[in-house]
Amino acid sequence: MGSLKIDRISMRFDLPGGGAVQALKDVSLELNKGELLSVLGPSGCGKTTLLNIVAGFLAPTEGEILLNGKRVKGPGPERGMVFQQGALFEWMNVRKNISFGPDMAHKPAVETARKVDELLKIVGLKDFGDKMIYELSGGMQQRVALARCLANDPDVILMDEPLGALDALTREKMQGLVLKLWKETGKTIILITHSVEEALLLGERLLVMAPRPGRIHREYNLPFADLGVSQDLRMVKKEREFGERREEILTMIWDMEEEIMGRQEDVA
Amino acid sequence: MIVGLIYLTAFVAAFGAYIVWNRTREARHDFTSLKTVTFGDESTVSANRFASIVSIVTLFALWGAFTGSKIVPIHVPGPFIGDTSFEYTATNATGQTANATVYLRVHPIGEDVALPEATGGNGFARDDAAKIGAWRSGLVKPETNDEGGKEDGYRVTAIDGNSIAPEQTVRFAHGDITMTSKGTLSVKPDRGLQMEPIWLPSPEAVVYRLIEIARDGYKNFTLWDHLGSSLWRVVLGFFLGSIVGIPLGYAMGLSNWFRGWFDPIVEFMRPVPPLALIPLVIIWFGIGEEGKIILLFLAALWIMTIAARAGVSGVKISKVHAAYSLGASKWQVLKNVIVPNSLPEIFTGARVAMGVCWGTVVAAELVAAEKGAGMMIVNASKFQLTDIVIMGIILIGVIGYGIDILMRIAENWLVPWKGRG
Ligand SMILES: Nc1ncnc2c1ncn2[C@@H]1O[C@H](COP(=O)(O)OP(=O)(O)OP(=O)(O)O)[C@@H](O)[C@H]1O
Ligand SMILES: [Mg+2]
Numbered sequence: 001m002g003s004l005k006i007d008r009i010s011m012r013f014d015l016p017g018g019g020a021v022q023a024l025k026d027v028s029l030e031l032n033k034g035e036l037l038s039v040l041g042p043s044g045c046g047k048t049t050l051l052n053i054v055a056g057f058l059a060p061t062e063g064e065i066l067l068n069g070k071r072v073k074g075p076g077p078e079r080g081m082v083f084q085q086g087a088l089f090e091w092m093n094v095r096k097n098i099s100f101g102p103d104m105a106h107k108p109a110v111e112t113a114r115k116v117d118e119l120l121k122i123v124g125l126k127d128f129g130d131k132m133i134y135e136l137s138g139g140m141q142q143r144v145a146l147a148r149c150l151a152n153d154p155d156v157i158l159m160d161e162p163l164g165a166l167d168a169l170t171r172e173k174m175q176g177l178v179l180k181l182w183k184e185t186g187k188t189i190i191l192i193t194h195s196v197e198e199a200l201l202l203g204e205r206l207l208v209m210a211p212r213p214g215r216i217h218r219e220y221n222l223p224f225a226d227l228g229v230s231q232d233l234r235m236v237k238k239e240r241e242f243g244e245r246r247e248e249i250l251t252m253i254w255d256m257e258e259e260i261m262g263r264q265e266d267v268a
Numbered sequence: 269m270i271v272g273l274i275y276l277t278a279f280v281a282a283f284g285a286y287i288v289w290n291r292t293r294e295a296r297h298d299f300t301s302l303k304t305v306t307f308g309d310e311s312t313v314s315a316n317r318f319a320s321i322v323s324i325v326t327l328f329a330l331w332g333a334f335t336g337s338k339i340v341p342i343h344v345p346g347p348f349i350g351d352t353s354f355e356y357t358a359t360n361a362t363g364q365t366a367n368a369t370v371y372l373r374v375h376p377i378g379e380d381v382a383l384p385e386a387t388g389g390n391g392f393a394r395d396d397a398a399k400i401g402a403w404r405s406g407l408v409k410p411e412t413n414d415e416g417g418k419e420d421g422y423r424v425t426a427i428d429g430n431s432i433a434p435e436q437t438v439r440f441a442h443g444d445i446t447m448t449s450k451g452t453l454s455v456k457p458d459r460g461l462q463m464e465p466i467w468l469p470s471p472e473a474v475v476y477r478l479i480e481i482a483r484d485g486y487k488n489f490t491l492w493d494h495l496g497s498s499l500w501r502v503v504l505g506f507f508l509g510s511i512v513g514i515p516l517g518y519a520m521g522l523s524n525w526f527r528g529w530f531d532p533i534v535e536f537m538r539p540v541p542p543l544a545l546i547p548l549v550i551i552w553f554g555i556g557e558e559g560k561i562i563l564l565f566l567a568a569l570w571i572m573t574i575a576a577r578a579g580v581s582g583v584k585i586s587k588v589h590a591a592y593s594l595g596a597s598k599w600q601v602l603k604n605v606i607v608p609n610s611l612p613e614i615f616t617g618a619r620v621a622m623g624v625c626w627g628t629v630v631a632a633e634l635v636a637a638e639k640g641a642g643m644m645i646v647n648a649s650k651f652q653l654t655d656i657v658i659m660g661i662i663l664i665g666v667i668g669y670g671i672d673i674l675m676r677i678a679e680n681w682l683v684p685w686k687g688r689g
Contacts, residue, residue, distance in 0.1 A: 057589050077595030087586040090685040091608040100604070101594035134688035152594050 004031040004054070004156055004188060009063035011049050011214075023049045024060070025213035031205075033155070036182050036189045036225055038203030040196060040249065042257045046214025047192045051158050054190065055081050067155065077101060080154035082145050082162045088133045094120070094144050095129040101152030112151075119147040123177065139170035143177070150185065159191045163198065175201055176233055183229045196249050200224055200242060201233060208249060210256055218252070220245070270344075270461065275330060282322045328471060335470035336462050345460035347402040349374050351384055352457070354428050354440035358393050358410055361421035366391030370398065370408050374442070374457045377401040377465075392416050398455065403464045405456040423451055469655040474662070477655040486656070487647060489639040495663060498633065498641040501557070502625045502671075505564020509621065513569045514614060517576020518606070534573055542567035542628040546635055555636035560629065567628045568621040575617020579610020612686040615679040622675055626668045641667075 011024040023046040031037055039047050052058040054065055056075040065072040067079065080101075081087075088097050095116055096103075102112040120126050123143040133141060142162060149157055162178075163171045175198060182189055182202075193199050199206050204225045210217035222245070227236050236242060306312040332340030353371045360366070371384035386395035392415040400406035410424055411417035425431055427438045427445050437446045443457035465473060482491045489497075519526040520534070545563055553559030583606055591605045633642025641664050648656035679686065 055589070055593060057592075075589065075592035077593070079593060081590060081593040083586045083590060086584055087590040089587065089591075089605065089608070090688055091611070091683070100591070100596075104591075104594060104596045104600050104604075132685065134685055148590075148594070154593075 003033060003068065005066040006030070006050075006054065007064050007066060009050070009053060009060045009065070011046065011053065011058070012061045022213035024053075025215050027063075027214070027216055029207070029216070031156075031188055031190070033188050034186045036191065036202060036204045037207060038191045038193055038199035038205070039207045039209060040193065040199045040253065041207075041209030041214075041217070042211055042253055042260065043194075044260075045209045045211035045256075047209060048160055049214065050209075051081075051160050051190065051192055054156070055079055055158050077105070077152050078155045080149035080152055080157045082142075082149050082157065082159040084161045085138070085141070085165045088141055088144060088148070090133045093130050093132050094125065094136070097133065097144055098147045098151045100148060115151055116147075119151055122150075122181070123147045137170075139166050139174060142166065142174060146177070146181065150181065150187075154187070156188045156190065159189065161192055161194060164194060171198075172233060176228075178202060179225060179228050179233075182225075196246055196253070197237065200245055200249070201228055201236060206249075208252060211260060217256075271330060271334065275326065278322075278326045278330075282319070282326070286316075286318055286322075331468075332471055334461065334463050335465070335468055335473075337470035337472055339472055344462055345458075346462040347374070347460045347464075348442040348458040349376060349402050352440075352442040354445065356393075356410060356424050356453070357426040357429070358414060358417075358422065358424045360392050360414075360416045361419040363421075364391060365425070366393035366414075368393035368395050368410070368414065370396045370410075370453075370455075372406075372442075372455065372457070373397070373399040374402055375399060377403070400455060400457055402457070403459050405454055408453040408455055410453065411451055424453065427453075466652050466654055469658065474655050474659045478659050478663075481656070481659070486644055487639070494639050494644050495641055495667065497639050498626075498629050499667065501560050501564055501629050501640070502622070505561050505629075506568045506618075506621055506625050508561070508565045509568025509625075510572045510618070512565075513572030514576045516569075517573040517578075518580055518602075518610075520573065520577045521580025521610075522602075522606075530573075534570055534577075537566075537570045538574065542624065543631050546632055549632075550636065560632050560637070563632055564625045564629060567624050571617050571621040571624060572614070575614050575620075576610060578617075579613035580606055582613055583609040611683045612679075615675070615683055615686070619672060619675045619679070622671050623668065626664075626671060630664055 006027060006029040009024055009027045010022070013021045013023055015021065027046075027050060029037075039050070041047055049058065053060050054072070056065075056072050056079065059073075072079070089100065092100070098116045098119055099112045102115065116129070120129050123146055125140060125143055125147070128136065128140065133144070136144065142165075145162070159178075163174050166174060178189075178191070179202060181187075191199075191202055193202075200222060201224055203220075203222055206220040206222055208217045208219075209215065224236050224239070224242060227239075303309065303312055329340055329342075331337070333343050336343050336346045351371065351373050353369050355367055355369050357365055357367050366389075368389040369386070371386045373381055373384045375381040381399055383397045383399055386397035389395045393410070394413050394415065396408060396410060396413045398406050398408050411422060414422070416422060424447065428440050430438045432438045432445070432447050434447050434449045434451060437444050439445075440455075443455060446454045446456070448454055469477075478491075485491060486494065516526075516530065520530055521527075542563060545566060549559045549563045553562055587605055587609065588601060591601045596604065629640070630642035633640035634646045637643040641660055645657045645660035645664075648654075648660065
């Protein structure tokens with residue numbers, strides 16, 4: 001129970017001037033409840049497209065998404081999304097942002113307020129509930145985005161480079177937070193990232209995608225996320241296996257990038 | 269020309285004085301003052317209070333100096349006022365010459381003065397007297413005053429010893445004298461550099477007029493009636509334009525059909541200045557209140573429509589996606605995301621619309637109205653009541669500025685997140 005099934009998804013974008021881009025081809029994947037999947041791949045390989053299809057913002061040209069056996073037809077509260085940046089509502093204060101989901105569902109205000117308090121404490125923004133969004137730093141804003149998503153209690157959390165715009169230090173702290181929340185809440189998470197380290201650290205499973213057409217290149221099962229829950233992330237990074245995996249995947253992605261560049265030069 | 273030069277001098281002098289004074293002050297230590305790159309960094313440029321004040325004072329000082337105002341100590345030379353005289357030399361039909369004096373009394377316009385005394389003279393020439401209003405010229409006719417002036421051969425040959433002939437101009441103590449082709453003397457006392465009140469009244473004259481009209485009203489209506497009716501038209505027209513335009517803009521931003529249907533109309537009406545609609549509105553609705561409201565409604569309508577449309581298209585798609593992912597319905601997305609997100613654009617539009625409406629209402633009242641700020645000044649201009657015209661222009665400017673300030677305050681208060689998304 002509680003599984004997300006991505007079933008033979010293909011996505012073609014017809015271009016206005018004729019022609020088409022095959023953004024995804026025949027992508028299949030199954031995620032069990034509570035799994036954390038990180039997705040890596042060179043730029044333009046269809047990661048965002050895949051996530052948008054799972055979120056229900058895009059309908060695939062072929063294939064379907066099933067959540068708990070039910071077909072996904074559009075966006076819904078059972079699939080929460082954390083965007084890279086700028087998806088918070090700057091006309092609301094932190095509290096109102098976090099309680100947006102429950103408020104839209106007309107949940108009782110007292111209960112919601114308690115939940116918001118709890119989430120504020122978890123993400124370390126206890127005293128910032130009444131601040132406006134634009135009064136927060138980028139890292140704080142992403143913590144609000146996480147809290148907003150959690151407040152709605154979704155089955156699956158989708159994250160598209162949620163930490164991409166943060167500095168290295170804040171990013172590392174946030175990685176710890178994501179891991180902690182994942183363990184505590186037991187949510188199913190798909191996390192897109194450009195950082196190989198982040199993908200290795202956070203992903204229980206790791207998907208490397210290849211471009212043109214976008215497809216799954218390789219899949220890994222990783223031990224580091226579990227280690228990271230109980231251990232310092234810095235220590236995990238020092239593990240020999242971590243370094244090996246990092247090199248392996250970096251080489252893989254570099255090769256793909258080079259292939260793309262080469263192909264473009266051929267065309268030119 | 270001279271005014272421009274004086275103004276430029278004042279600008280340079282004040283700037284120089286400020287720089288010198290600034291050097292002697294202790295340096296400030298806020299963030300901006302610590303920036304080393306200021307030239308080209310727009311954020312370091314803020315209106316210099318001192319410059320603003322000096323600028324306003326300079327304007328009023330210039331105005332006062334060129335109108336002989338009592339509130340300004342220094343004036344440019346005014347017109348000659350007072351008694352003066354010149355002596356002329358005439359030759360009569362028999363070839364004799366004689367001198368006589370013409371006594372002139374130059375008086376402020378509107379004042380009633382007596383003619384100066386003139387009883388002397390020698391030979392056939394008789395002393396003469398004339399009164400002339402300041403800035404005006406007067407005719408002096410020795411030929412009708414002197415004995416034998418009507419006889420052939422009589423002519424004036426010199427003024428204060430300087431010879432003169434028809435069509436020639438000669439200076440006397442306080443002005444110029446031109447002899448007409450018939451031998452009459454046209455006397456033009458010095459006008460100085462000051463403006464005549466019917467061209468430009470002094471600041472205090474305008475203030476007195478303001479007080480007078482505020483007390484007694486103008487053309488059957490009080491000053492507040494005039495200004496209030498202009499304002500009321502603007503507010504009503506703007507309000508109507510907004511309640512139609514904003515939903516229309518939202519509809520255009522949210523629906524293909526509405527966008528397609530109204531795009532041609534909006535895009536066509538957008539570049540048509542509201543002033544160009546005045547004649548049509550007058551033909552259709554007459555010069556009454558109705559036509560003006562409709563004109564202002566139209567002026568505000570397109571601006572508000574476009575602002576609302578831009579507000580909708582300006583919403584970041586990730587915010588809309590986020591709202592749907594959090595379980596919001598279409599209506600909830602509209603109410604909680606699209607509308608608040610578009611408010612800054614709508615406020616910008618409202619400020620523009622208010623400005624345009626204010627300009628349009630004045631123009632419409634200039635064309636035809638029973639009351640209103642525009643009607644007041646166009647009516648006054650017909651009677652050369654320049655002080656009322658200037659007072660009206662200043663009031664129109666002040667009110668327009670006031671509207672904009674109010675809108676800006678409302679904006680800061682209602683959409684503090686503007687530009688911080
Ligand atoms: N709306 C669209 N119309 C046309 N083509 C699109 C559209 N969206 C994406 N694509 C194309 O689909 C491909 C995959 O895009 P996608 O945004 O999913 O890549 P990505 O893996 O997320 O890249 P990045 O890592 O840079 O974010 C790209 O080639 C892109 O040009
Ligand atoms: Mg992407």
